[in-house]
Amino acid sequence: MSSPSLPKGLHLTTSVPSEGSKIITTEALEFLAILHRTFESRRQELLKNRVKVQAELDQGKPLTFLPETKDIRDAPGWSCAPPAPGLEDRRVEITGPTDRKMVINALNSGAKTFMADFEDSNSPTWSNMVLGQANLYDAIRRQIDFETNGKQYKLVEKPAVLLVRPRGWHLPEPRLLVDGVPMSGSLFDFGLYFFHNAAELLKRGSGPYFYLPKMEHHLEARLWNDAFNLATSHLGLKQGCIRATVLIETLPAAFQMEEILYELKEHSAGLNCGRWDYIFSFIKKQRAHKQCVMPDRSDVTMTVPFMDAYVRLLIQTCHKRKVAAMGGMSAQIPIKNDPEANERAMSKVRADKLREVTAGHDGTWVAHPALIKIALEVFDEHMKGPNQYHIRREDVNVTDKQIADSTVPGKITEQGVRDNVSAALSYCAAWISGNGCVPINYLMEDAATAEIARVQLWQWCKYASKTDSGKTISPSYLQPIFSEESAKVSKLPGIDPSHVKVASEYMAGQVKAEWPSDFLTSDLLGHLEGVGVVGGSGKKASL
Missing domain, CATH: 3.20.20.360 (Malate synthase, domain 3)
Incomplete structure (x- = not known):
C-alpha cells in the first residue's frame, strides 16, 4: 500500500x-x-x-x-x-x-x-x-x-x-x-x-x-x-x-x-x-x-x-x-x-x-x-x-x-414474492462482500435485478397487494420469508452471514418506508470498507 x-x-x-x-x-x-x-x-x-x-x-x-x-x-x-x-x-x-x-x-x-x-x-x-x-x-x-x-x-x-x-x-x-x-x-x-x-x-x-x-x-x-x-x-x-x-x-x-x-x-x-x-x-x-x-x-x-x-x-x-x-x-x-x-x-x-x-x-x-x-x-x-x-x-x-402504459398481464404469486426476497438478499449480501456480479438461479445478475426485487416488494406492501392465493402482502407477511431466505442465503458459498444480516435489516426497513430509496448502491455504500467514515471526521460519505 x-x-x-x-x-x-x-x-x-x-x-x-x-x-x-x-x-x-x-x-x-x-x-x-x-x-x-x-x-x-x-x-x-x-x-x-x-x-x-x-x-x-x-x-x-x-x-x-x-x-x-x-x-x-x-x-x-x-x-x-x-x-x-x-x-x-x-x-x-x-x-x-x-x-x-x-x-x-x-x-x-x-x-x-x-x-x-x-x-x-x-x-x-x-x-x-x-x-x-x-x-x-x-x-x-x-x-x-x-x-x-x-x-x-x-x-x-x-x-x-x-x-x-x-x-x-x-x-x-x-x-x-x-x-x-x-x-x-x-x-x-x-x-x-x-x-x-x-x-x-x-x-x-x-x-x-x-x-x-x-x-x-x-x-x-x-x-x-x-x-x-x-x-x-x-x-x-x-x-x-x-x-x-x-x-x-x-x-x-x-x-x-x-x-x-x-x-x-x-x-x-x-x-x-x-x-x-x-x-x-x-x-x-x-x-x-x-x-x-x-x-x-x-x-x-x-x-x-x-x-x-x-x-x-x-x-x-x-x-x-x-x-x-x-x-x-x-x-x-x-x-x-x-x-x-x-x-x-x-x-x-x-x-x-x-x-x-x-x-x-x-x-x-x-x-x-x-x-x-x-x-x-x-x-x-x-x-x-x-x-x-x-x-x-x-x-x-x-x-x-x-411509454408510460402500466398495463402488464400477470399475477403476484407467493413464489414470486419469495424469489424477490431471495434475489435482493443474495445480491445485497454479495455486493457488501465486494462482488457485484452474482449467479442466481442460472442467471448472472447485477444490481438491476435486486433493484426490481426491492421496489416490487415495497410497492406490494405499500398498496397491500394480494397474492393469487388471496394473501395480503405486508411487512409482517414478509418477515418470516425474510428469515427463511436469510438462512438459505447464509449457507451459500462465499457469503458472509453478517452481510446477510445487514441485507435483511436493510430490506425490512425498505418495505416499511413511505417511499423506496433511490438506489440500494447508495444506501449500502457505507458498509464497504473505508467508506463509512471519511477522513477520520466521523461523518459518513455522501453526495
Whole structure:
C-alpha cells in the first residue's frame, strides 16, 4: 500500500494498493481535481432536479416529450458522428466487471466488443475501482497476461474492442475528497481511464469508448459532453475522439432520447436498451400510483406494452440519427447438469435475440461467453451488413401514453414474492462482500435485478397487494420469508452471514418506508470498507 503526493485540496481516505500506484498518480489526481472543480456544482444541480421531477410525478404530473425541445426532435438535418474505428459492427457485446481474469476472458470471448463495467456488475470497493483501472491499463498495452494454478491467461491477437462504463452521476467516490467533498464516481472512473489510456488507444487505432448509465435528463448528457470536451482539450487530443453509448434505463430518459443524442452529437455512438434498470425506474418513478403495481418480475417481459413501445422508439430514434440501437442483456448461464433445462433456456435466448434483430437492433448484450455463439448465429443470419441503420422504422409512432402504459398481464404469486426476497438478499449480501456480479438461479445478475426485487416488494406492501392465493402482502407477511431466505442465503458459498444480516435489516426497513430509496448502491455504500467514515471526521460519505 502507498499514497502519491497529493495536490492541494485533495485527500485520500485510504492508501493505494501497490498494483494501483501507476493509476493513482499525482498527475492523474490533478486531472481529476480539474474535472471535479469544473463540474461538481452542475452535477449537484442536476441531482436536485431529479428530486424535483420525482416530487412532480408523485403529485400526478405526467411525463411527456418536452415541448421546449420539439425543434430538436423535428429537425431533419442533423445526425450524430460516424462510427469510430472498431464500432462499425457491434452485433454481440459481452459485459462484466474488471477483475483480471474476467477482462482477459471477455476480450478473448469472440464478442465484437467488451464493456468493462465499473457500475452495476461491480461492487465499488476501493480495490475493485483502482485495480480494475490497472487491469484495463495493462490490457490496452497487452501486458495483462498472467498464470495461476498452472493455467495461463493470455490475450489473443485480435481481442474485442474495449468500452468502459463508469458509475452513474448519483454515486460519489468517497475515498477521494476534493476540497473536502467526495468526488463524483462518474468523473473519477472516466477521468482515470481517459487520462491514462486515451492517447494510447488512439495510437493503437482505437479510441476511448464509453457506456453512460442512469441518466434522467438530456442536460445530464450535456454535462458528459462538456466533460469530454474539457478532458480532450486538456490532454491535447483531437476533439471528437471519444464515443459514448447511452443506456436508456430510466423512464424520464425514454422521453428525451433524441435530445440526449443531440447533446452528445459529436461523441455519440448510439443508445442501448438497459431493460432491467428501465423496469426498476418505471416502477420507482410511478411509485405514487396504485394503478402502476406490477405482477411477478418474471411477467414483466420485453413484449409488455411499455417495454415494446420503448424499444420501438429507441430503434427509430437511433437510425434516424445514424447511430447504433443496441439491444438488451441475456443474463442466462449454461445449466451444465440438466441438458433439457439448458436447451429450454438457450431456446429463450435465441428467441430473444431473434426478436431484437428483426425489430432492427444493431447488436445485443450477453453476460456469459457461452451465449456469444448463439447470439452471433442469429445476428449473422438476419443482419448481413455491419449494422441496420438503414432500417428507419418510419412505421413507428410511439406516444407518451404508450411509454408510460402500466398495463402488464400477470399475477403476484407467493413464489414470486419469495424469489424477490431471495434475489435482493443474495445480491445485497454479495455486493457488501465486494462482488457485484452474482449467479442466481442460472442467471448472472447485477444490481438491476435486486433493484426490481426491492421496489416490487415495497410497492406490494405499500398498496397491500394480494397474492393469487388471496394473501395480503405486508411487512409482517414478509418477515418470516425474510428469515427463511436469510438462512438459505447464509449457507451459500462465499457469503458472509453478517452481510446477510445487514441485507435483511436493510430490506425490512425498505418495505416499511413511505417511499423506496433511490438506489440500494447508495444506501449500502457505507458498509464497504473505508467508506463509512471519511477522513477520520466521523461523518459518513455522501453526495
